[in-house]
Amino acid sequence: MVAGKDKIDREEEDMTVKIRFFARFRELLGTEIITEVTAGTTFISLIAATAEKNSEGYQAIFDEKGAFRDFVILMKNGRRIDIADAAKTSVNDGDEIAVFPPVAGG
Amino acid sequence: MIAIQTDDVDIGTLITEAKKQGTGAVVVFDGIVRDDDITEMELEAYEDIAKQELEKISREATERFSLLHVDIIHRIGRLGIGENILIIVVAAGHREEAYAGSRHIIEAVKAGVPVWKKELTKDGGRWVPGENPHGNPKTR
Numbered sequence: 028m029v030a031g032k033d034k035i036d037r038e039e040e041d042m043t044v045k046i047r048f049f050a051r052f053r054e055l056l057g058t059e060i061i062t063e064v065t066a067g068t069t070f071i072s073l074i075a076a077t078a079e080k081n082s083e084g085y086q087a088i089f090d091e092k093g094a095f096r097d098f099v100i101l102m103k104n105g106r107r108i109d110i111a112d113a114a115k116t117s118v119n120d121g122d123e124i125a126v127f128p129p130v131a132g133g
Numbered sequence: 134m135i136a137i138q139t140d141d142v143d144i145g146t147l148i149t150e151a152k153k154q155g156t157g158a159v160v161v162f163d164g165i166v167r168d169d170d171i172t173e174m175e176l177e178a179y180e181d182i183a184k185q186e187l188e189k190i191s192r193e194a195t196e197r198f199s200l201l202h203v204d205i206i207h208r209i210g211r212l213g214i215g216e217n218i219l220i221i222v223v224a225a226g227h228r229e230e231a232y233a234g235s236r237h238i239i240e241a242v243k244a245g246v247p248v249w250k251k252e253l254t255k256d257g258g259r260w261v262p263g264e265n266p267h268g269n270p271k272t273r
Contacts, residue, residue: 050260105181
């Protein structure tokens with residue numbers, strides 16, 4: 028019983044995700060951040076906790092109510108996540124999360 | 134050839150190699166760093182995803198417009214005024230498909246491929262705003 032709990036705790040401690048910011052968000056928050064997460068961490072809570080380290084970066088991504096600004100684009104492992112789903116989408120061990128402003132190539 | 138790269142390409146060679154059997158028209162789009170009172174342009178990409186998106190756009194355009202050949206090369210890094218940013222070479226049996234395919238590809242690239250441009254000026258720089266301000270390109 029105890030051994031089983033220890034195993035779960037270790038697995039939770041071992042969960043890491045990579046967050047990648049691009050363009051203006053990268054300038055404010057860094058290129059690539061590898062961080063540990065606990066089970067059940069949501070997309071929005073992870074990015075908010077990471078962005079809080081730079082107030083300008085946080086304000087670039089979140090509005091005054093703490094919601095994603097509507098132009099922010101989110102990806103998890105190369106697939107788009109709608110910002111409306113960010114509060115109910117969990118991150119998992121090994122995930123690559125990308126956060127960026129509207130694209131402007133070409 | 135589908136690529137995100139820093140190096141320039143030889144457009145003449147691309148045209149030669151695009152002329153597959155049955156080709157009646159080749160259309161080249163060459164997006165260039167314009168002199169908008171800037172010193173240079175800096176481009177960055179979410180490279181893996183951008184390349185996958187370019188490959189998807191190429192497949193879709195090939196099928197929809199019966200294209201015989203597609204090259205899309207998007208450059209990243211620092212580029213000077215007059216340098217090539219994006220080269221699209223499309224070959225088709227007829228001009229209608231070639232023009233339409235080329236136009237479709239450039240609009241799809243602008244709508245959904247994760248690439249960003251920063252115009253560098255004497256006073257600093259400014260990020261070029263995207264054309265899909267709500268982040269929901271129609272191509273997705």
